[in-house]
Amino acid sequence: MAWRDGKASISRLMLFMASIILGIAAVVSIQLFSENLKQNIKNQSKALMGADFIIDSRQLPSKKVQAIIDSLNVAASEVNFVSMAAFPKNDGTKLVKVRAIEGDFPFYGTLDTEPIIASSQYQKSGGALVDATLMLQFNLIPGDSIKLGKLTFPIIGALKSVPGSTAVSSTVAPPVLIPFRFIDDTELLQLGSRKEYQYFFVATPKTDLELLEKKIDPILDYENADLDTHTSTSERLGRRYDNVSKFLNLAAFIALLLGCVGIASSVHIYIKEKLKNVAVLKCIGATRKQTFLIYLIQIAGIGLIGGIIGSSIGVGLQYAFPYFLKGFLPFDVQISITAQPLIMGILLGVLMSVLFALLPLLGTWYVSPLEVLRGTDENLVKPRKARLFTLAAILLFIFLFSFWLLKDALFGLVFTVGILITFSIMAGMASLFMKVIKKYFPSNWGFTERQSLLNLFRPNNQTMVLILAIGLGTFFISTLYFTKDILLAKTSVENNSENANIILMDVQAEQNEAVVNTVISKGLKVINNIPIVTMRMYQIKDKLVNDIRKDSTSTMNQWILNHEFRVTYRDSLLVSEELLEGVWIKKREPGESILVSISDNIARDADLEIGDQLIFNVQGVLMETSIGSIRKVDWGRMQVNFSVVFPIGVLENAPQFNVVTTNVQNEVNSADLQRDLVKKFPNISVLDLRQMYTIIEDILDKISWIINFMAFFSILTGIIVLIGSVKNSKYQRIKESVLLRTLGAKSKQIIRITALEYVYLGILGSLLGILLSLISSQLLATLLFKEPFIPSVVPFLVFLPGITILVLIIGLSNIRSVLKSPPLEVLRKES
Structure with missing residues (x-):
């Protein structure tokens, strides 16, 4: 019976399904990518470090540290620091990270160079490996030279990748590798220079790295040194990216919850229209349990199919994440499909569909055949205990799922309470809006204007659900937009002469006066x-x-x-x-x-x-x-x-x-100053904040894109919820429209009534969402970012009219079939 009844309503059931597919796709894609990321970090932990473990120190090792290093049989060593590099070929200068290496580092992974042989030749030949992107920027080729401090090195090859380096760090200070034996001759290491000495080790098969770290690390800490194993480093790296996946999972979960609102509202309308069928079934002998299970099986089937389709889409979507996150990852993520997120997506589709459909489904259990067959359902029993139990189950599920995502009970509770408060405020405001209209109804308005307001109280009007769907989608995207503004403001550098945008570091006492005179001679302050x-x-x-x-x-x-x-x-x-x-x-x-x-x-x-x-x-x-x-x-x-x-x-x-x-006003003056300083004072490092700001802005743009990509799922889900709600009230609208036309209403009047109704819903829902996002963004700015919050007008100028127009278009698209329905057909109940 569930199958037969479902086939007759397939188009409407597809809309229920669409509400859940996008949320499942978002959750599954992020879960799959998170699993792949963790597995890649675990598999590539040695290649990320280039060794089994490292001892590092910000100063030359003490006698005790040196004794430990010697006893562990050091395999390679390096000193790294940032410094200015000059390129004699074109007088270019650039802040780089110098890595002076001694030994056959790396022992795991590779130095990816062009030509390939350069990785094994630079130590013997006394040349330099220069970051490949840096060589492109300055039009350099192997055979050109790079000047570091007092020495000029021939460029042996282009460095494409090196263990321990990310795209972001390479953009700020591109790596340059040179032989360790030349470091003293460069005269770059001066008083105050920020440097790091690293010693690389290869463990024997019998070495217990956890025991080694537990035994040696406290001694090294006492001597201002540190020991890192490839396992502990990969764990820290995993936790760092775990925070990113937690946020994205929450964004996907919000999209899923929005889809569940659509399921609840759509099932509410669907079941209400099926109450007469339920009454007839009970009259011919069907039990409560049978009628309840008929529609429960339908909804569970929708969830199952939606979970399967959503999981399939999620598999495809996960391939996009490595592309957008590659700047943050020190390795290329190898994608593989694991079973856990797929099973979770399918089960989630069934569970959430059933859970959020239970409230309206309970109506079938308490249907009185006589009441429905008489043409009224106003006296239907509403099971209070069962409804409260269902609501408690929904809140418990939200808490448990958010706790599973965040691995923190307090954060899960805060998220659940936040969702409940947001829903409650929007529902309360929608209810208040309708009460105000009822109390202060503009009886002196024209017929079409009055009728459009009265439609908000029509049976099966779904005003509350539509406002929730529109409002939550707008709230989410507006909050993300405001948060992006806060982050950008936090890293902004105002372009005026009173704010420094060039920082000269490590200026020695004997150089100070000469450096100041150089800056002033350029007409700078x-x-x-x-x-x-x-x-x-x-x-x-x-x-x-x-x-x-x-x-x-x-x-x-x-x-x-x-x-x-x-x-x-x-x-x-x-x-x-x-x-x-x-x-x-x-x-x-x-x-x-x-x-x-x-x-x-x-x-x-x-x-x-x-x-x-x-x-x-x-x-x-x-x-x-x-x-x-x-x-x-x-x-x-x-x-x-x-x-x-x-x-x-x-x-x-x-x-x-x-x-x-x-403060330097343009790139030409900045380049001129840096060239002069590098020639006269090679030990000085120049930090160009304008360039740094561009890099940070690019990073924030990538993060913002990912966040907005997730917000897109919420908005799209909200639109599908809206379409579903509109389509499911189609037959009610046909009946009302036919009655109006029978009484003499013209098509233009019906179109205007419908248009005004959806304009009211669009404006109220999106305005509520934007106003709530202002409050949440102010809280974020004050409590989290500690920054003043200056609201942008973009959500009011773009989101508010844009979403309202979208709501209007969807509403009017349904009216065409309403206007084409012959009055006699509906009056004869043949529609």
Whole structure:
């Protein structure tokens, strides 16, 4: 019976199915890609690192660290740092990451070079391997040269890929590989240079890497070094990309929930029209259970077919994700199909279809044949306990599924409550809107205008569901649009002469005056000339840092203990800083104690308060200080910020280097300045914030594209829900339209009534969605991004009229068949 009845209503059941297909496709595609990503990271963990494990240090290894390195039989080593490179062929300059390597690195994976033989020749021949994209940018070919510091190297080949490098990091500072033996001759490593020494090892088959890390790493931490195994590195990498997949899964889940709203509304109309059939079946002997199961089987079948189709589409969609995420991944993802997401998609289709259809399906259980056959269903029993149980089951499912996606019960609960609040607000506003219209009905309006408003209260009108579908889709896309604006504003660099867009790093004390004169000679203004002194924590309160490292019960963040702080001294706060506690000390007078200012993240991670004692090791000299103030620092601003700031009158005679900033208006002047500086001061690194901003904007554009791609699923699902709701109320509209035409209404009047009705629905739904997105975006800006939120007018100018017009078109597309239906046909009940 379920099959026979379903065949007669196949076109309408297809719309139910379409509501669920897109959500299933989104979830399955992301699940498949996440599974592939995890498996690729696991399989390629050694190739990502190039070795079994690495020991790294920000300074030359101490005697103890060197003894450990020697005992483990180091296979290769390198020192890497960022520096300016010059290209004599065309006077070009570029910030690059120099990797000076000794040994046959990598031991897993390959150095992908052009020509291929260059990867094995550059060590012996004393040449350089230069990033392939960089060579294209500067029109370089093998045989040309690259100047690093005091040395000029022949370019042996183009470097296409190297273990441990991503497309994003290569864009900021492209890698250049040179033999380790030439590093001293370049004279690039100066006081304050940010460098990293790495030692690569190949483990024997018997080596237990987890035991090695557990035994050796604490000793290395004590000596300001670190040990990383390929397994621990792949786990960290997996967690990093797991956050991306969690967000995308939630976006897909929202699309799925939107489809479920469509199923609930469509089934509600469908079942209501089937109540007479149910009554007839009960009159001829069918039981409650049989009539209930007939339509339950139909809905389950819809979910099953929708799950299969959605899973099939998801398989195809997952192939698009590696293309859009390739800039964030240090390897190419090999796609393979796993069974778990496919089974999950099919089961999800059945479960969610049945779960969200239960509320309207319960009506068949309590149908009174006599009431329906008499032509009224107003007195149908509405099972309160069963409805509450079903609602509780739906909320429990949403919580469990979001908990499974996020792996966090609190986040799952917050997400579920957020969904419930959003639905409740929209439903409440829609209900309030209808009550206001009823109370203040404009009785003096014309016939068509009055009738269009009355249609909102028509039986089977689905006003509430339509507003929810339109509103949720608009809410999601508007929130994403506003969030994108917040992110872009957080990384923006205003193009005016008061904001630095060129930063000169590692300027030595003896070079400072000459560098400043070079900048000024170009007609540029020196905006900042910041002195920097390097130091480490020696004692925190009454405990030595070394003792804290040994204390297994200590909860202090390890970075505080191991970090080499770059600090400055000045007499004023920056615009990116806000004083939270204490008093800002401008200058220290002779004989007074030294009061420093620390950032709030240090205060939090080291559990520090105003007045606590800190002793710093300033390059061998111990300096006792106290905390005078705690600052909130906006690290998102593209400028030089500091965790620790000293007052004037303390560090002036300490070994130091400077950071000089200026503003350059165009690329020509920037290139001219960089060429001059590289020729005169090869150790200085130049950071062009304009270029950095372009890179960040490109990254954000990719992220935004992916987010909007997921939002598209929600909007498209909402449109299908809308089409389904309109189509399913088609017969009710035919009857009303015929009655109006019988009473003398013209086709133009009927079209106008319908058009106005859908304009009301479109405006109300999209306006509610945009207004709610303003609230959510303000909360995101305040609580998460800590940024001022300036709303864009785009959602109001584009989304509001665009979605309203879309709703209108869908509504009017159904009216054509209404106008063509002969009145007599409907009155004879032959439609």
